[in-house]
Amino acid sequence: MKKSNIIKLIKSDHYRTTGKKLSINKIIQKFILSGGKGESYISLLRLVKANNPIVRFIAKCLKRHYSNKYCIDIGSNIQIGKGFYIGHGICIVIHGDTIIGDNVNVSQFVNIGSNDNHFAVIGNNVYIGPHVSIIGGVHIGDNASIGAGAVVTKDVPENATVVGVPAKVINYNNPGRYILNPFEEEV
Numbered sequence: 001m002k003k004s005n006i007i008k009l010i011k012s013d014h015y016r017t018t019g020k021k022l023s024i025n026k027i028i029q030k031f032i033l034s035g036g037k038g039e040s041y042i043s044l045l046r047l048v049k050a051n052n053p054i055v056r057f058i059a060k061c062l063k064r065h066y067s068n069k070y071c072i073d074i075g076s077n078i079q080i081g082k083g084f085y086i087g088h089g090i091c092i093v094i095h096g097d098t099i100i101g102d103n104v105n106v107s108q109f110v111n112i113g114s115n116d117n118h119f120a121v122i123g124n125n126v127y128i129g130p131h132v133s134i135i136g137g138v139h140i141g142d143n144a145s146i147g148a149g150a151v152v153t154k155d156v157p158e159n160a161t162v163v164g165v166p167a168k169v170i171n172y173n174n175p176g177r178y179i180l181n182p183f184e185e186e187v
Contacts (some may be wrong), residue, residue: 006046016103036139041066042084048076080104081124101126101142110162123158135142
């Protein structure tokens with residue numbers, strides 16, 4: 001992936017966390033100070049796809065270290081849109097073939113798995129609460145919210161809020177929680 005695209009995606013991810021447009025130098029400084037949590041882990045996910053073999057190697061090593069330290073397992077070949085946000089950055093498992101749209105929030109203790117090589121597709125502006133399990137080849141529509149502890153085994157329509165085990169739609173009035181991203185047109 002082009003260096004400029006990776007940097008734009010990383011800046012977009014960091015904007016979701018801080019609400020500020022940061023320079024790449026400030027982002028590197030935050031990475032060093034944060035110890036690899038949250039947005040720093042996302043930056044490593046982006047950097048493992050860099051064209052530069054040295055950057056790719058360092059990113060893979062750091063990603064492996066922080067994966068073990070914070071119990072985060074997100075496959076390196078995952079497709080993630082801009083503005084990805086991990087809240088609290090601990091105990092997250094996402095299958096590597098999952099497709100994640102733009103401006104998606106993922107909370108702690110989230111599992112997104114696969115059944116029989118069918119993988120989840122998560123739309124744009126989706127909020128996934130803590131302790132959520134998304135199982136199999138479900139499609140999560142744009143602007144959806146998935147409440148804490150939900151087990152999603154079926155598709156979630158756009159603009160829906162789902163809760164429970166198994167997850168059921170409770171309303172269409174509370175679209176996904178996300179911060180509008182100033183990088184929308186740039187990436």
